[in-house]
Amino acid sequence: MMRLAANLTMLFNEVAFMQRFALAAEQGFKAVEFLFPYEFDADLLAHELHRHGLTQALFNMPPGDWAAGERGMAAIPGREEEFRSHLPTVLKYAQALQCKQVHAMAGIVPAGAQRADYEATFIANLRHAADFFAPHSIRVLTEPLNQRDMPGYFISHQRQAAALIDQIDRANVGLQFDCYHAQIMDGDLSRLIESLLPYIAHIQIASVPQRNEPDQGELNYPHLFQHLEQLGYQGWIGCEYKPASTTLDGLGWAQPYLS
């Protein structure tokens, strides 16, 4: 049975963030994920999680100045110190939330920049983060993002991410395989998932092209779920989509997978 995690950044936006845990649990989710916890107290978040019996499947490391368009800095030359300075804070949240996976966003490569410099920075930073988190059994994830929504993002293809993970060469670095981005950039998802399974630590889903409920659009999720089950995928599936109407109105698709 596929294990769904509610993405609280995108779902249950009908209520304030701290109230979304209760709604997710009420609907039968056993786990949640969200982008950034840092404006909330770690212990309060942990309290919400635990009182609703939820697992924290994933959250992101600080992305830099989001409002100014920054989308992480793991690959940005000159930002190494800043990237590394975030690690103790991320660890504090991960420990409070008992979360075993964090996503290190890579950042945007300016047009005309030397890509090799960005690759070297990314590899060094991810090794550093992986070594920092390894004693705590925490994995560092990297996620390719599609170029239509995120022009210039450092990683946009799944196999490109897998090749970088090989170069990083740390056991606790994995791939965050977001089917929405993967379909836009790569396609052939059944075979892609099959060949990259050893890298995949976390999966996310949404319809393509609208990024709405997964029972719409060009992807056949019942087929992909069956395929993942046959392949023995054990991780969480993050529901990272924008409800077309309200979250609850659109949640019918998930009923077979929620208890």
Ligand SMILES: O=C(O)C(=O)[C@@H](O)CO
């Ligand atoms: O945009 C996505 O897709 C995500 O999963 C966010 O965490 C940003 O990387």
Ligand SMILES: [Mg+2]
């Ligand atoms: Mg995603």
